Amino acid sequence: MPQKDHYFSRVYDVTCLVPQGRVTTYGAIADYLGLGSARMVGWALNHCHHSDIVIPAHRVVNRLGELSGRLHFATPTLMQERLEAEGVKVDDNKVAEMDRLFWHPRELDEIL
DNA sequence: GACCTGACGCCCC
DNA sequence: AGGGGCGCCAGGT
Numbered sequence: 001m002p003q004k005d006h007y008f009s010r011v012y013d014v015t016c017l018v019p020q021g022r023v024t025t026y027g028a029i030a031d032y033l034g035l036g037s038a039r040m041v042g043w044a045l046n047h048c049h050h051s052d053i054v055i056p057a058h059r060v061v062n063r064l065g066e067l068s069g070r071l072h073f074a075t076p077t078l079m080q081e082r083l084e085a086e087g088v089k090v091d092d093n094k095v096a097e098m099d100r101l102f103w104h105p106r107e108l109d110e111i112l
Numbered sequence: 113g114a115c116c117t118g119a120c121g122c123c124c125c
Numbered sequence: 126a127g128g129g130g131c132g133c134c135a136g137g138t
Contacts, residue, residue, distance in 0.1 A: 026120055030133095037133040038120035046119060062120060069119030079119095 007035060011044040012051055014105050018059040021086045022103035023095055025063045032105035046072060058082040065098030 010033050018024050026038040026045075041060070046069075048055040058079045062068045070079040070093065080090045089096040 027122095030120085036135090039118065039132095040120095040134055042119035043135065044119095057119080060119075063122095067119090072119055 007033075007040075008044050008047070008051070010035070011041055012048065012053070012055050015045070015048075015055050015057060015060060016053075017105065017108065018056060018103055020056075021088060021101070023059050023061050023065070023083070023088065023098070023101050024103050024105065025061060027063055028102075028104045028106075029060065042069065045069065056082075061095055061098075065095035065102075067093045067095075 011029060014029050014032060015024075026041040029041045030036055030038045045055070045057045045060060048057050057069065058067075058073070060069070067079050067083075067090065070076055073079050080093070083090050083095070088101060095101060
């Protein structure tokens with residue numbers, strides 16, 4: 001019953017589903033999973049290096065669109081660089097046009 | 113085993 | 126409109 005590892009996997013899985021050029025929030029992931037809290041999502045992503053697969057953790061920001069996790073990347077600017085490489089404009093550590101680029105995992109169910 | 117802290121978010125003033 | 130308080134769950138000290 002590796003429930004914890006299962007939770008990790010769920011967080012990683014949802015994070016990998018975020019489309020390129022879009023962003024989601026810690027709260028949206030926690031809301032979609034219906035488990036734990038937004039803090040737990042951040043806690044899980046904090047250990048994403050623990051996973052073998054590459055997690056696009058740079059697409060997860062806080063509800064204001066701020067790059068609150070940027071300091072946990074290899075370099076403080078890596079998160080912003082990855083986002084801008086996908087066409088996401090970042091201004092002063094915040095995602096520009098957050099409302100337009102925000103993606104909720106629930107959209108997957110709506111399409112179906 | 114109690115206490116603090118954290119890649120958050122909602123409610124209240 | 127901006128700022129502060131509290132809940133959240135797990136790990137580290």
